[in-house]
Amino acid sequence: MTPLGGAVERQSEAPAAAAARALSQGVAQGVASADGFIEHSIASFDNTALYVREYGARESAAPPLLCLAGYTRNCRDFHDLALRHGKARRVLCPDMRGRGKSAHDADPRHYAVETAMADLLALLDALRLEKCVVLGTSFGGVLGMALAVLRPRALAGLILNDCGPEFDTDGLDAIVEYAAAPRPQPDWRAAARHGRELIGSGWDKDDAAWLKIARQGYSLASDGLLHVDYDPAIVKPLAAFAAAGKRGKEAYDMWAIFRALGDIPTLLLRGALSSVLKEETARAMIGAKPDLEHVTVPGVGHAPFLDEPQAIEAIDGYLARFG
Numbered sequence: 001m002t003p004l005g006g007a008v009e010r011q012s013e014a015p016a017a018a019a020a021r022a023l024s025q026g027v028a029q030g031v032a033s034a035d036g037f038i039e040h041s042i043a044s045f046d047n048t049a050l051y052v053r054e055y056g057a058r059e060s061a062a063p064p065l066l067c068l069a070g071y072t073r074n075c076r077d078f079h080d081l082a083l084r085h086g087k088a089r090r091v092l093c094p095d096m097r098g099r100g101k102s103a104h105d106a107d108p109r110h111y112a113v114e115t116a117m118a119d120l121l122a123l124l125d126a127l128r129l130e131k132c133v134v135l136g137t138s139f140g141g142v143l144g145m146a147l148a149v150l151r152p153r154a155l156a157g158l159i160l161n162d163c164g165p166e167f168d169t170d171g172l173d174a175i176v177e178y179a180a181a182p183r184p185q186p187d188w189r190a191a192a193r194h195g196r197e198l199i200g201s202g203w204d205k206d207d208a209a210w211l212k213i214a215r216q217g218y219s220l221a222s223d224g225l226l227h228v229d230y231d232p233a234i235v236k237p238l239a240a241f242a243a244a245g246k247r248g249k250e251a252y253d254m255w256a257i258f259r260a261l262g263d264i265p266t267l268l269l270r271g272a273l274s275s276v277l278k279e280e281t282a283r284a285m286i287g288a289k290p291d292l293e294h295v296t297v298p299g300v301g302h303a304p305f306l307d308e309p310q311a312i313e314a315i316d317g318y319l320a321r322f323g
Helices: 004-009 015-025 075-085 113-126 139-150 169-180 188-199 207-217 232-246 254-259 279-288 309-320
Strands: 038-043 049-056 065-068 090-094 132-137 155-161 218-220 226-228 266-271 293-297
Touching: 038 113, 049 075, 049 113, 065 075, 065 139, 075 090, 075 132, 075 207, 113 139, 132 139, 139 155, 139 254, 155 309, 169 188, 169 232, 188 207, 188 226, 207 218, 254 279, 266 279, 266 309, 279 293, 293 309
Parallel strands: 065 090, 065 132, 132 155, 155 266, 266 293
Antiparallel strands: 038 049, 049 090, 218 226
């Protein structure tokens, strides 16, 4: 297995210079939005433009909250949560490379986790996040766990939304399948219906909830159709990761990365219907980290939208301890 730190360092020939460039170009480019956030464009280690929304009280003494979306998702998933918690703290919500308003990459290999981590470290430097709480959905949670290895001093706490050191292979295969063949939709109701058909079987969500998640995941294109808001090429490293896992050839020891959290306060949210984070994996996580707080969110699968009462109560209570 490859040491994670060495793999990330190889993404940049001059990481110190890249961090300095990100620092100089990040916050200075902020543009205020009427929707309650400031928009930033930050140059990553290789000059790729990364989009970030910043909410809330920049001068708050509470540690900032950094929200990292799922593999095919973007910062819009966290808008309501960020508005609520921005009353007490600074909240940062980036689009990772190839998602949302961040730049796409001509080389699909750069959508691998090593590049994502190098991007994340550049974002931490540019946004001056010396210590923060990370809320990560699915892939975003994997990046949060990896911070415990690559920059543990930056991680004040971690909220894992339906993710852990193991992913069910069938659930991961389903994500690869639908992400690899996105279907343009003619209107918002069709997009909402498509999302429900893909992942929402048995979920306790009404039409309004699926319409909202569609608006967060699609954008209107010049052809008049709604297209997913990510580069379809991002699926290539994910497919390779899934295939390697089936062969027992995982690139990293994810359980070792999880154990690196040590005594960092961590909250696990798991969708009761999750096809990705199985109940037995959650139990094994509790065994490996006895102080792990855990909440099962009923009526949803992978992953909770974070507007469920159980998720809201758990997140609000967790963050209240950080001031």
